[in-house]
Amino acid sequence: MKGGPRASGLGQRPNNLVGARPEAPGPRPVRIAVLVSGHGTNLQSILDACARGEISGRVVVVASTTTTAYALVRARQAGVPAVVLAPRSFPDRQTYDARLAEVLQVHDIDLVCLAGFLRILTPAFVEQFRGRIMNIHPALLPAFGGVGMYGPHVHEAVLASGAKISGCTVHFVDETPDGGPIILQAAVPVRDDDSVESLAARIAEQEHHLYPEAIRLFAGGRLQVVGKRTLLLDAREQRHRQRSHAPDGAGRSVAISLAEESATGLRPSQ
Ligand code: GRF
Numbered sequence: 001m002k003g004g005p006r007a008s009g010l011g012q013r014p015n016n017l018v019g020a021r022p023e024a025p026g027p028r029p030v031r032i033a034v035l036v037s038g039h040g041t042n043l044q045s046i047l048d049a050c051a052r053g054e055i056s057g058r059v060v061v062v063a064s065t066t067t068t069a070y071a072l073v074r075a076r077q078a079g080v081p082a083v084v085l086a087p088r089s090f091p092d093r094q095t096y097d098a099r100l101a102e103v104l105q106v107h108d109i110d111l112v113c114l115a116g117f118l119r120i121l122t123p124a125f126v127e128q129f130r131g132r133i134m135n136i137h138p139a140l141l142p143a144f145g146g147v148g149m150y151g152p153h154v155h156e157a158v159l160a161s162g163a164k165i166s167g168c169t170v171h172f173v174d175e176t177p178d179g180g181p182i183i184l185q186a187a188v189p190v191r192d193d194d195s196v197e198s199l200a201a202r203i204a205e206q207e208h209h210l211y212p213e214a215i216r217l218f219a220g221g222r223l224q225v226v227g228k229r230t231l232l233l234d235a236r237e238q239r240h241r242q243r244s245h246a247p248d249g250a251g252r253s254v255a256i257s258l259a260e261e262s263a264t265g266l267r268p269s270q
Contacts, residue, residue: 030057040071145178
């Protein structure tokens with residue numbers, strides 16, 4: 001676990017390996033854990049993107065809160081080991097998260113992706129994996145997020161509010177539910193005749209592009225967290241960072257090209 005990519009200083013091998021060869025080593029393929037509780041369509045999009053070679057990494061373990069999650073079928077079909085950690089088998093959240101962390105460590109995980117995982121992680125877990133936990137939320141955060149905002153509740157609240165635009169957000173996880181630094185967002189217009197189901201379906205379509213894209217950027221060492229903002233490093237800057245082995249974030253200023261921003265930052269659908 002130690003020495004895996006981090007949100008700042010991503011995709012590089014541990015320092016004790018850097019410099020062992022004359023040329024700077026390439027990024028280590030990211031070992032991904034996906035945490036699920038349900039259908040697993042986001043898990044599938046991540047598995048597919050890895051299989052297509054779009055992400056420098058692979059899903060090495062899936063953890064589910066329930067044996068009935070269809071995501072477990074997807075994991076089996078992809079040949080990925082899966083574990084079920086049922087909350088009622090643990091006395092409290094701390095013990096649950098400690099066991100989860102153990103499982104992830106056994107698999108030497110670099111990145112933890114929450115994909116419909118119906119639990120709020122303890123501060124101790126977040127601390128242990130800080131900068132290496134992502135979540136996807138089916139709205140444009142910071143609106144329509146926080147405790148109780150999951151599944152259909154999110155879309156119900158969006159429709160009730162009269163908002164014209166919703167969407168999805170991939171963000172790093174910190175101690176605040178749905179409150180960590182935003183990585184990418186995609187906008188989805190709300191139609192006058194939308195139901196919870198129709199809006200959810202159009203947003204899900206965007207989620208399945210957005211999450212693999214965020215992971216691709218992480219795996220390429222292209223994300224740097226500065227306070228609440230996640231900066232997208234361009235590929236040249238990332239190469240320079242790798243060559244110089246600069247300490248994370250030290251004295252760096254990052255320019256995001258307009259082209260890149262419009263390609264990955266906020267993508268209107270349709
Ligand atoms: C998605 O809508 C995601 O935004 C939210 O939970 C849902 C998971 O769906 N966090 P699936 O299990 O990936 O199909």
